[in-house]
Amino acid sequence: MKSLFVTGTDTSVGKTVVAAAIASALKSRDIDVGVMKPLQSGGDEDVNFLLKASGAKDELSLVVPYNFKDPIAPSLAARLESVPIDIEKIKDAYSALAARHDVVIVEGSGGIMVPIIEKGLDSYLVSNLIVELSLPTVIVARAGLGTINHTLLTIDHAKKKGIDVAGVIINGYPDEPSLAEKHNAAMIENLSGIPVLSILPFVNVAGAKFLEKVVSAVDVDRVMKIID
Ligand SMILES: Nc1ncnc2c1ncn2[C@@H]1O[C@H](COP(=O)(O)OP(=O)(O)OP(=O)(O)O)[C@@H](O)[C@H]1O
Ligand SMILES: [Mg+2]
Secondary structure (H helix, E strand, C coil): CCCEEEEECCCCHHHHHHHHHHHHHHHHCCCCCEEEECCEEEEEEHHHHHHHHHCCCHHHHHHHHHHEECCHHHHHHHHCCCCCCCCHHHHHHHHHHHCCEEEEEECCCCCCEEECCCCCCCCEEEHHHHHHCCCEEEEEEECCCCHHHHHHHHHHHHHHCCCCHHHHHHHHCCCCCCCCHHHHHHHHHHHHCCCEEEECCCCCCCCCCHHHHHHCCCCHHHHHHHHH
């Protein structure tokens, strides 16, 4: 089985929620799922949510090889905290997790062009990490106005880097969608040739029910096809 990288069109689009929902959906099919957030900035919320959803019990040194204090781009956090980022450390942690689990769901930081190591035009971006890990990638996108532009830009960059874009997952689809929200998924598919794998609703409940509701909207068969 293959692992999966979850990126997004922006920060706060729902990468953690989608990655956790995929992990939970796969777990319910008796697949042993590991999770990873290679570069976390600004608190442990993401990793805690991912670990809870997947049931994985791996040590944090593998799940979150880099954990920065402030909610800022990894390259800046690394510079301000004087912790140089070594990509080999991330790759080794990923390999260790991949050896233990059937699948590892890896959540990126921010969007696909977020800098990990800043070196001018030769900077190492999230997209470079996806290429090195060689993982099929899902793009989490917002439902509303503006998402066509952000999603097409993300797909365009991913394709230029040679990334296998498995599909888009639209997150936060409201009960009463606007005109744009009703049409965005079909337009993204038409304009990009990339499938929209699932449309996850905006869920307005807290606690365990939250993830349950999101998971029920994940098209697990389509996710299975990507990782098979
Ligand atoms: N479908 C949804 N319904 C309701 N709230 C949601 C949904 N998806 C995400 N959220 C909320 O939106 C916020 C951002 O989501 P999330 O943390 O998953 O984004 P992210 O892309 O992982 O952000 P980051 O770039 O910080 O990793 C969270 O508070 C989350 O609970
Ligand atoms: Mg997140």
